[in-house]
Structure formats: C-alpha cells, structure tokens
Amino acid sequence: MGWIERVGRSLVPRGLLGRTLLIILVPLVVLQVIALYLFYGNHLDVISRRLAAGVAGDVAMVVELLARNPKPDDRGWIFREAAWRLDLSLAFETGASLGPSANRGASLPLLPLEEDLEAAINERVRLPFDADWQSDPRSVIIRVQLPDGVLHVEAPRKRLFSGTLYLFVIWVVGSSLLLFAAAALFMKNQVRAVRRLAEAAEAFGRGRDIGPMKPEGATETRQAAVAFNSMQGRIRRFVESRTEMLAGISHDLRTPLTRLRLGLAMLPDAAQEDAQAMTQDVEEMERLIAAYLSFARGEGIEQSQPTDLVELVGEVAAKARRDGARVDLTADTPDLVLPLRADALKRCLGNLLDNARRHAQRIAVAVARVPRGEAGAWAQVTVDDDGPGIPVESREEAFKPFASFSAGGTGLGLAIARDIARAHGGDIVLEESPLGGLRARIRLPV
Incomplete structure (x- = not known):
C-alpha cells in the first residue's frame, strides 16, 4: 500500500488552487461518465432498436409486396413508391444468389447498431440476407435473397442514427x-x-x-x-x-x-x-x-531596499582590511541584488569578520547563489578562517548572548549576527572550515 500512497501523493497537486479544482473536476467527470453510461445503456439502446426495427419493417414490406406482385410492371411501381414514401433505393438482380456467406454476419464482431439491424431483419424478413456497411459511408446496403434473385436495398444511415446523442x-x-x-x-x-x-x-x-x-x-x-x-x-x-x-x-x-x-x-x-x-x-x-x-x-527601524549583496560584502571586507585583517573575497556571480537592510547586514558581516580577525590570521569570504529546491534560491555568504575554531557541541551555545565573551569582545557578536540574518528570512550556521578553523555560513532567501 505504501507505493500506492506515494503514487497518489505525486498525482495530487500541491497547491490549494490545484487541489480545489481537482475536488470540483472529479465529481463532474464521474457525473458525466454515469450520465453517458445510462444514456448509452438505456435511452440510446431503445432508440437504436426502434430505428433498426423501422428500417427492417420497411424492407419486410417491400419483400412482401414483391412476393404478392411478381410482374415486372408491378415491381417498378413498388420500387418507385418505396423510394418516395420509404426513402429506400431498390434494385433487383434476377437469378443472382448470395451464396453460403449470407446470414453469417452474426458470427463476426459487430457494433451495437449493426447487431440491432441484424436482429431486426432476422425477425421481420426471415430470409437469407447480408448487410454492407463499408461501401458507402452515407448508407447501408442490405441484400435479401428472394426465390428468383437478390433484392438490393440502400437505406440512408441517418434513419439508423439519433442526432440527440451528439446534442446530449x-x-x-x-x-x-x-x-x-x-x-x-x-x-x-x-x-x-x-x-x-x-x-x-x-x-x-x-x-x-x-x-x-x-x-x-x-x-x-x-x-x-x-x-x-x-x-x-x-x-x-x-x-x-x-x-x-x-x-x-x-x-x-x-x-x-x-x-x-x-x-x-x-x-x-x-x-x-x-x-x-x-x-x-x-x-x-x-x-x-x-x-x-x-x-x-535589533535594527527594527531600517527598511529593506534592493541591494547588491556582492558590493555590500566587498565594502565590509574592505573595512576589515583597513582594520588590519587579511581577507580574501571571491564571488561566483557579478551581481546579486535582493531586498536587504543594508546597515543591519553590514553589522552582521562585520561581527563575523571581527570574530575571525581576533582569532585567526587568514580570512576567506565567498558569495554564491545556491538552489533551494522548488522554493527558489539562496544567497550564500561564507566566512572561513584558519583559527582554532569552535567544537561541534559548543557551536549552538556560541550564539547565545554573552556566551562567547572573550578579551576584546562583548559576547554579543554572533547573537546579533544571527538575529539580523533571521530577520531577513535566513539563518547562520557554524561549520568546519576548509582552512582548518571555523566557517560561518549565512543564507538569505532570494
């Protein structure tokens, strides 16, 4: 059952609009299927049998008239009256025979309409016959074996179809x-x-x-x-x-x-x-x-403005260099504009660089755009240093106010930095740095 649930979840839309429309669409489709099934199984079936019986009855009447009036003059009169009054085109082939294939249509796969016509002719005419549905797309040709030849009856297909089906x-x-x-x-x-x-x-x-x-x-x-x-x-x-x-x-x-x-x-x-x-x-x-x-x-007064993150990080890195830090800056994109509170984010990055400058000799800053699945992308800033780092079990503790108080610091730098990053909808995490020290990873939604 697990794979059925997974397939079902993958087919169901994830959005509220898609799910609501699916709730509306499924009952509509089910209702149409039921309505069409009832129409085909009852109403259309009854109409089809009655129309086929009408055509078969006309053919049976013509056959009976020909049997009672075998003279050639009478035959011509019957054909003319059938064409005018019954909308049937008749022809008689003297001395012809249908052969052994007559009346074998019932053994072949037939459509419901063909079956209704076959059954009606068998019931009304009671003579060997066959029906040709392929020669003319607008009519069906019925051939009936008479004692002295074969009667060809061309009946319009519109007499066998109901236009209400298409309208319905x-x-x-x-x-x-x-x-x-x-x-x-x-x-x-x-x-x-x-x-x-x-x-x-x-x-x-x-x-x-x-x-x-x-x-x-x-x-x-x-x-x-x-x-x-x-x-x-x-x-x-x-x-x-x-x-x-x-x-x-x-x-x-x-x-x-x-x-x-x-x-x-x-x-x-x-x-x-x-x-x-x-x-x-x-x-x-x-x-x-x-x-x-x-x-x-918490910088709550400043409003967000479209800001080039690469340029902002470059300004913070330049200030850190003026303060005596050795900072290398790389960016995989020339510009990365997103809504930011520039002063607050400068303080966030400045705090991270100040922490790295106090404990390390070398600092590497990188700016990149990374995907985050269906939700879009992250603007990512990483600050690496070659200092002593922070043990894994103490990294979350370092974000608490005054938890990382040390000489030259207040113990609030990381707490302020995380508060600013989360106010932008992002976060900061501490990881192992490729330089051997600590990496601070900032991610902001684009």
Missing part, C-alpha cells in the same frame, strides 16, 4: 466545461487572497514595511487578513515602545558613566596612574552598554 454529449460536456471555468475563476480569486496574505506575512517577517493589507476573498480569509493587520500593528507598537524605552535607558546609563569619566579626568596628576584602570573599566562598560542596546534594538 455537447450539452453535458459544454455545460461542465462552463461550470468548471466559472469555478476555476472563482477559486483563483479566493486563492489569490490567501496567497497575498502569505506573501504579506513573509514580507513582514523579513522586516519589510508593507502597510496594512486589504481584506478580500471569503469571510474566513477576510477575518485572517484583519487579524494579520491587527497583529502587525501590535508588533509595530511593541517595537516602537521598546525602542523608546531603550533610548531612555541609554540616556540614563550613559549620564552617570559620563560623570564618572569626568570625575576621573579631574583627579590630580598623582592619582592619574591609579585612575587609568578605572577609566578603562568605564570605557568597557560603555562599550558593553552600546552593544547590548544594539542587540536589544
């Missing part, structure tokens, strides 16, 4: 196609509203200011859009209030630090040597507070 098929198929097209158009509009809601949620999750979306579609979809707009507004108000609060905290914390720095600077020259260590502690506190506020604020 056209009506059933046409109305079904019309209903399916209307349902497809309606469902496309409904799915478009769901797709727009998903795109709005994805854009908001990546930090783009798209504003409130217009509710549309079914009642449930409108309710979801209204709920999304409310959630979006609450999150914005929360971020704004948190940013204002952090701005106040920044002012409140830096004011006493400034007084401490001023007090240390005003100490007598004799005490300056002792105050130097305290001044370094104050500077370290200011740097820690600035880093913490930057981490807590």
